[in-house]
Amino acid sequence: MAEFELIQRIAQRVRPRADVRLGIGDDAALLVVPPGYLLAVSCDTLNESVHFAAGDDPRAIGHKSAAVNLSDLAAMGAEPTWFLLGLSLPAAEPDWLDAFIDGFVGQLEQHGATLVGGDTTRGPRSIQVTAQGLVPPGDALRRDGGRIGDDLWVTGTLGDAAAGLAGLGEGAAHTYLRGRLLRPQPRVAAGIALRRRARACIDVSDGLLADLGHILRASGAGAEVHLADLPTSQPLREAVPDSVARGSLQLGGGDDYELLFSANPIDRRLIERVVEETGTPVTRIGRLVETPGCVVLDAAGQPFIPPRSGYQHFAGDSA
């Protein structure tokens, strides 16, 4: 099967949006950007053996490739619109491609976005996604908007995907945790609902502490986080009963794809309304403080030092 036929297979599975003048098939896509909006653009790569395993279900790989990019748009408060897909494949495998595209496009459509182009080449299996979305200029949720005294909030629960990666838990708990790793649900509706409500926002992809560190540096603040307040799923509680081990997964484990954001304490009621409007649970986990750095306090009010703090590519390589 030639490159052209593979692209045809992809195009057949795509439903266009009304604002796509020209989609897959020409030298470039033509998109109608509505006046008064900013285009939010982001890109993420998923490599075999690094971000997913060779034997993983292609549908789940497709889902996750879309979801992690949707999550970046969610963290900006942007509405997802037009995606590009760069595929490097070791061989023309129509069955793998069909399942991958179904997972990928299914996620896009669930959040109102569509695929408008890409590139298909032969090579080690790798997926590059460019995500584009729209946001009114004053509404974008940036990392640098946090102020000292802000509440710190997080959507959903933390640590599930890290436990799933480690293969922890049994029976239904194990299945749930693996699902959180392989099929994350990006918080798109919550990101949009947080426009003008959150002050700083990031999606938790590399671990809570690592990603909180980005908000702190950008906003020029420190943070206090309460271990006992971290939102915890029942399956995680079952799979990791020890609170120190569990806290470490929740603070340092990656792949949560929840939103971490700060907001004025005056707006607590406004933030809680996000739950009512979008069905997304939100939990207050701490606050921004003047002292630089992040202090995690355990239930007794003592500093908690987690053994791990976030995934970093190239960590350990010599410069």
Ligand code: ADP
């Ligand atoms: P060109 O050689 O002009 O770059 P290509 O042959 O690479 O064109 O691509 C032809 C068309 O198919 C383009 O519109 C491109 O955006 C689209 N396309 C190629 N690969 C993909 C893909 N993996 N997903 C979506 N669209 C793709």
Ligand code: MG
């Ligand atoms: Mg090309």
